[in-house]
Amino acid sequence: MPQFFNKKLILLLAGIIVLVALIGFSMRERETLSWPEQFFKDTTGWFANAFDKPVSAVTGLFENLSDLQNTYDENAKLKARLGEYVQIKTEVQALKKENADLRKILDKEDDLSKYSPIQATVIGRNPDRWNELITINKGEMNGIETNMAVITADGLIGKIKSTTPTTATVQLVSSGDPNNKISASIVQQDAANGIIEGYDDKQGYLLMKRIPFDKEIKIGSIVETSGLGGVFPSRLIVGKVVEVKVDQNGLNQTAYLEPATDFYDIKNVIVVKREVVGDEEAKGEGKE
Amino acid sequence: MKRLILPLTAFLFFIMEGSFANLLAGDIFGGDKIIVPRFIMILVAFITIYGSRRTGMVYGFILGIMYDVVYTEILGIYMFMLPFFAYLIAKIMRIFQSNLLVTILTSLVFITLLEVIVYQINLLIGFAHMEFNTFLEIRLVPTLLLNLAFLIVFSYPLKRMIEKQELESAGE
Incomplete structure (x- = not known):
């Protein structure tokens, strides 16, 4: 029965079965990756890291330029909030100290x-x-x-x-x-x-x-x-x-x-x- | 050394896709749009058309596996789709003449197909929750525009490079 034995069709079906099996495999919550996956990721990661440096240098330059445009407005806003900040800071320090004291009294060191x-x-x-x-x-x-x-x-x-x-x-x-x-x-x-x-x-x-x-x-x-x-x-x-x-x-x-x-x-x-x-x-x- | 040019380009495209994706996700290009670089798909299409079907499918398979392992962490989708598309492209190209315009259009058609099929698979396994209209609007159209721009710039050099490689390997 050569006409039923279409090689390409069988290859396609086998491919689809493998596809479904692999998707199912990777949908499970896996704790660790298999070593070939780790190897691929590590190697490409190294190259990506090298590639990223010049790219981020160029984009960083453009971003700095656009940041410069807003500097004046931002500065005015920040100055207005500086007074507020000092007040909050002293308050936080007092609260932190109080919190530490209370923890000591309760004998509770753990903190989530x-x-x-x-x-x-x-x-x-x-x-x-x-x-x-x-x-x-x-x-x-x-x-x-x-x-x-x-x-x-x-x-x-x-x-x-x-x-x-x-x-x-x-x-x-x-x-x-x-x-x-x-x-x-x-x-x-x-x-x-x-x-x-x-x-x-x-x-x-x-x-x-x-x-x-x-x-x-x-x-x-x-x-x-x-x-x-x-x-x-x-x-x-x-x-x-x-x-x-x-x-x-x-x-x-x-x-x-x-x-x-x-x-x-x-x-x-x-x-x-x-x-x-x-x-x-x-x-x-x-x-x- | 010259034999290494194509694999190296493929690897460079692969790394570029990851870095580009992070760049394109930034605010410069409008954060609410999802622009997907599909350079690998383009490369596989060009290799299939100007090189051979076999080379196209091999490259599709290897790049697909790497894509699944390194980027998506869902194994199987690209590993299966890319060689399958290379096969389809080779079939279609028997009908058309392979001039540059046809190649660009074919690449775009197959990027669209890839996007839609990957979307459907993700819908099926519960990763995507987008409606089809939203998908068209915020994903497919921006993606096609980016890849068209990429094609316009790089299609001619790519074509030359692959044809040269083919001639050399045929001459040996």
Whole structure:
């Protein structure tokens, strides 16, 4: 039966089967990458790092020029806020001291919001922007581990998805990956916890789901990480509530957040290592 | 040394795509648009048209695997699509004459196809939540414009380079 045995058709079908199997394989939440993947990523990471230097020098020049144009206005604004700053600074110092004293009285040393930072530069980004991933130039050798939080000066941008010895991949909060979840809480008199999952591409809002229906949420409240997830420290700013909707079944609410950071213009990031190790982590299953 | 020119160009394009993506995501080009550089797809199309189908498919396969591993972290999609497209391009090019304009148009058509199919796969596995209209507006049109600009600048040098390589390897 030579006519049924079309070689090309069989090759195509085999290809599709392999495709589906591979997608299924990579959709699982993997803790570590296989060594060929690590090797590829490391090698290209090295070249990308070298390539990035001249490119960022040129773009940096253009950005500096456009920054210069706004300098006068910014300066006037900043001067006006300087007085405010001194006052807040003294207040913060007093509060910090009081906090430390009270902790000593309570004999409580652990603090979920304590962390040590690791600075890193972005050397690449997933060009097909469905799964929003960026590559940074620090890896396992610098102490980076899977699931650590990643922030910029403005607030949270994502978490470490995978690591190789010299690079790491950050999954942005705005990524559409269904496994991409971050536990957060809304800061107000009666704090409300929820989970950040999903992103509205058109409006640029993050979706915070599973907030109990009886919580009253003030528009404009700040949203922070709650530190309940396991490896994230608490009190990293995520965004601001702009809209609240009740889910279809009426049991939960969904808040729409305006992100504190820009997910588009990312150049330098800080990887955050929490000082208090979660219970799960201590048992050796660092899964969120 | 000359034999290395094509693989090196391919590698350079590959690295460029990652750096470009980060640059294009910045505010200079309008942060609300998603512009996807598809230089690898263009390179595979040119190799297939001006080189041979076999070379095109091999390059598509290797670049596809690297793309999946290094960038998307979802294995399989590009590894499968790029050689498959190289095969289709070779089939189509039997009908058309391969002048530069036709090559540019073919590249654009296949970039569109790639975008739509990758979008559908991502919709299927739950990574994409975009509606089709939004996809057209903020993703497909800007992407095509960028790649058209890239094609206008680089199509002639690319064509010359690949044809030269082909002549040399045929002469041996």
